Amino acid sequence: MINSTWLSKGLSLLSLIFFLGLWQVISGFYKPVIVPSPMETVQALGNLMAGGKLWEHAGNSIGRGLIGFSIALLIGTPVGLLMGLSKLIRQMFQPYVVTLQVVPVISWLLLAMIWFGFERVPIFVVVISTLPLVIINLVQGVQNVNPRLTEMAKTFKVERRALIVEVYFPQVLPYLFAAMSAGLGTTWKAVAMAEFLSAQRGIGAGMATARINLETPEVFAWTLLLVLMGLITDRALYIVNRRLTRWRNAV
Amino acid sequence: MINSTWLSKGLSLLSLIFFLGLWQVISGFYKPVIVPSPMETVQALGNLMAGGKLWEHAGNSIGRGLIGFSIALLIGTPVGLLMGLSKLIRQMFQPYVVTLQVVPVISWLLLAMIWFGFERVPIFVVVISTLPLVIINLVQGVQNVNPRLTEMAKTFKVERRALIVEVYFPQVLPYLFAAMSAGLGTTWKAVAMAEFLSAQRGIGAGMATARINLETPEVFAWTLLLVLMGLITDRALYIVNRRLTRWRNAV
Amino acid sequence: EPAAEVPYPEKIVIQAPPAPPTAPLLKMLENKPFGDKVAIELILYKSVEEATARIVNGEADFTVLPVNTASKLFSKDMDISLANVSTWGILYLLSSDNISSWQDLKGKEIHVGAQGASPDIITQYLLGKNEVSSNEVILKYAGSPEIAQMLIQGLASTAVLPEPLVTNVLSKNPNVKQVFDFEQEWQRVEDSSLPQAGMVVQNKFVEKYPEALDIIQKSYQQATEQTTADPSSVASLVQEKFDMPAKVFENSMARIDVRFVNAQDAKADVDNYLSKLLQFSPEMVGGKVPDDKFYLAK
Amino acid sequence: MIKLEGIKKRLGGMQVLEDLSFTVQPGEIVCLLGPSGCGKTTTLRMLAGLDEPDEGHIQGLDDIKISYAFQESRLLPWKSVEDNLHFVLKSQIELPERQALIERYLDLMGLGAYKKFYPEALSGGMKQRLSLCRAFAFPHQLLLMDEPFKSLDAPLRLSLVREVARMWEFSGSSIIFVTHDVAEALLLGHKLLVYSKRPTLVKAEFGIDIPHKDRELGDERLAHIYGQLMTALQKEY
Amino acid sequence: MIKLEGIKKRLGGMQVLEDLSFTVQPGEIVCLLGPSGCGKTTTLRMLAGLDEPDEGHIQGLDDIKISYAFQESRLLPWKSVEDNLHFVLKSQIELPERQALIERYLDLMGLGAYKKFYPEALSGGMKQRLSLCRAFAFPHQLLLMDEPFKSLDAPLRLSLVREVARMWEFSGSSIIFVTHDVAEALLLGHKLLVYSKRPTLVKAEFGIDIPHKDRELGDERLAHIYGQLMTALQKEY
């Protein structure tokens, strides 16, 4: 056990080093305006931090992302459960889910700005981008619930709430985790995208300015920040997941 | 059974009518440059069709989308399976998956154009956008495989290939379907997005021109086309899914 | 209406893209044309949608827009008028190849930002006027920043770019030279100037606050003159607000043609420009060249 | 009185139940015996309302509280042993009492030390016992048991048979008891029904009116029924 | 000869196997009996290589082909009855022969008519029989059976006991047979091991060297062992 932890730590480190090395090599072929080196990127990140811009922008983005994704979870969980439980509801809502999935941000953008105001557009875009992920995964999850356990619960006259929370939910959980894992990544990307197109502040807005000014190291620095945010939320999710599925270790 | 099919058909129709009605009402409040009415949108679509632009652009987009998503499936399936099977591999690759998820298209764009050429950028963007979905869902799927069945197969010295194809795969299938359902939607959006940013032809390129010219009915027409494509692929996927999980009806 | 009695609004909102031609607005803000009576807010917008949304919601009184976009919004029933034209020359053809005439472009790949937008159409128009047919060159489209990056790296040799990217490219890749100034080329074939961007005003604002409008027009003109006369006086402001290096800004100001002309005086040039665009692609201007109401009365 | 009349049921394209009729008196223990796959579980499912007969009807189930020990254990793998019981009991019994009840039943089944275990860490027989705990503890007037003592060792089986008799004495519930073990049926049943092969009917019925405490497998009266029962079962092959 | 020596195993924080030792001669049928939860399945799992002893070792398993009838049926729900058998047999036996073998075993188990059914459409006993088919059909020198005849009716059980004896005669495989049914053990076993309660040891061992065809439950020699066996089992409570 200890050995394999060390081994995996070592391999993770090795894979990081490999990645940085590759990046360094590639950056050697291009001018910094196209591919800045890791050093230059970190420097740009340092400058952003020193200038105080980093936390202001990042704070905006993080807030919007978390709010948006929470809204998607709050709406998506009941909708997904209902769509999984009832074929009728599924058939009614499925076209809307597909529409949400398929329509590019550009098509919503103007309406979203008019309806929600500029600062809330990134939140809206996050909701729109992650909601279908949550719903689709939950629908699959519910459809794969073990019917024998449902029968058991019904035989013992278990209340509907308990049936959903204690029988359905644990079985749907892995699907929900897949959705959350995919959704959190999408969240950061969507926030940046939306800010890029509409907002005054936020990581995406910072990227837009840097791009116009051909400040590629700064674009990369913002990107690096996004990756770090992604890694942190991914890790957090992993820990929560492990907690909630501890019973599996019994097998 | 017949009754419920009719009921669901009726409800689907009702929900479509409701949607169109809502759209019509909303469009009444705004000028066509902001929200064109359904009629205006269909007219714009008709014009595109008459001008011959539609099929040329749509053909490009469909081709790119399908190629890109196939590549994502071909890479994502083995990688996802391996990451699910081995904690070591998972820990090594997970940061890369998160990176793929989180990095906005803008950050890749230039490199993709340089490396793959303008016309292949949309394919690349589709791969990048859908690959993490496939991998994440498969990892969750593999981790939730019933270990008792795996033990059974190992006891009977079943070959590794058969173990994966006949024991793992059917259990992972619902996760794969969730991934494909989410992935296909994302595909059409990503194609349009990437074409919007880089390509000469394709639905996204058409949208870009229409957008710059504030031809909102045309933007909506392209969007409608995307939604139709999404609905078609979603339906196709549903049919395949039902075929492959026919054994569930036994329960 | 009692509101009509008040000569000035409490606050005036101007939106503009973050580009060198917007610099005079910074100067104008600094000059405080209304003293402390009226606050002026400058918003830098990032996308057409954003600008349109503010116009629709009445959240911006003045908007700096490409002239054809303004025409488009006007013909789509937006309640706006063109107040002035401020940007005349901002597009350039750059190349690292040895090119001295339009004919030399034959057989070359030309990279252009934003397919279907005015740079694309003007390029095609000028090519045609100089007897280079569309199948003799290869037009490639991408985002302007990406094209600039490729020029710098030498991955593209010929491109049409706006300022400040032109300055940026020229300073980073000495092999690239400016070949054509599109404004001059336009004048050569059209005998008319090339109006690129101007400021539109909400008609409600025109009716309610004629005096304020007048002050804005005058002080904008003044600020434009001050800025072109001495770009270095706003360079630090630009660096702060646009994140644009002061040097890049000053160099691009030396090249571009930023000049305040009120709508009535610019009418002939605008009319000519829009009718040329109309020939090429009617969608670009909204299907028709706008009538007199488009131009703010003096 | 619960009454099944002319029940028919097709499943998987085959006629499973063909005209099944019998009654269960209040407080009666009815044992169902018959070849594997003949439709015993199907009968219980219909009584529990999990399935509908194609033809015929079942009377007397309104307002009757039913508990069910399924043929498979059907435990929630994500809930510990005691939480599996809390899960079904919490809408029935309030807390301090419920906890006491659960501990009593777990001790009775020899699972007291495993309260915090997850089901997957239990042996096959322990899962079966937990599933029995659940069925016993859930308040009921009709108890359906589908091979409740399979996977249990002979002495435990015997002691559980006695336990069921004792509990029945207290509660006076009706019990329908599916088993393949003739001894169990003889020791517990008031009425023994032998199902035929598919398509299934009740092909033999035996009544036993000896009080439970007086039943011994060596007893002559039981031995007599045993012989008849075996013959009835045997004929199916 | 397979030899278990000084096997210890902790599971779930409890000492399950405490110094377990016994041998299995080639071609011997060993029956394991003991209270529920004492570690019978754990023993089979270790023999099948699905678990490792904490201490002690198992010898004589190299190059021995093992087949296993699990305590639960462990069928693949997405494969039909016959495909569940093809799945494990296809790397062992080529096709025309394999199909014939499968049909023979299915008929033997009375499942011939259900070839195309999915496992979820089978009754509990039918699943159990399918799982037995798989274990029998898979080529082996050692056959592990964990309560193979549970959920089967008494006449079927008896006929399967005879069938196992017949197959054993042909194949000469070793069999380890976990059961709670003393009669089955008496009819089949050459060596009967009684496990104690946890922490588990072999607390009693009986040898029976009567040929299978001569064994009758009424037989005096078997009755004698029956008594001893019951006492040994009973003592655990």
Ligand SMILES: Nc1ncnc2c1ncn2[C@@H]1O[C@H](COP(=O)(O)OP(=O)(O)OP(=O)(O)O)[C@@H](O)[C@H]1O
């Ligand atoms: N995965 C596990 N985690 C923890 N404890 C376990 C696990 N598997 C088995 N045990 C424990 O090991 C003990 C023996 O289990 P085993 O399945 O071998 O019993 P058994 O003799 O086969 O009983 P039965 O006759 O009921 O099947 C039990 O107390 C059980 O709780």
Ligand SMILES: Nc1ncnc2c1ncn2[C@@H]1O[C@H](COP(=O)(O)OP(=O)(O)OP(=O)(O)O)[C@@H](O)[C@H]1O
């Ligand atoms: N979901 C289903 N689909 C198709 N056939 C089914 C289904 N459920 C049960 N059957 C069939 O119904 C018949 C009776 O099944 P049932 O489970 O009632 O048998 P049983 O008497 O309980 O047998 P056992 O003693 O083996 O448990 C079987 O032939 C089985 O194949």
Ligand SMILES: [Mg+2]
């Ligand atoms: Mg049954």
Ligand SMILES: [Mg+2]
């Ligand atoms: Mg066991």
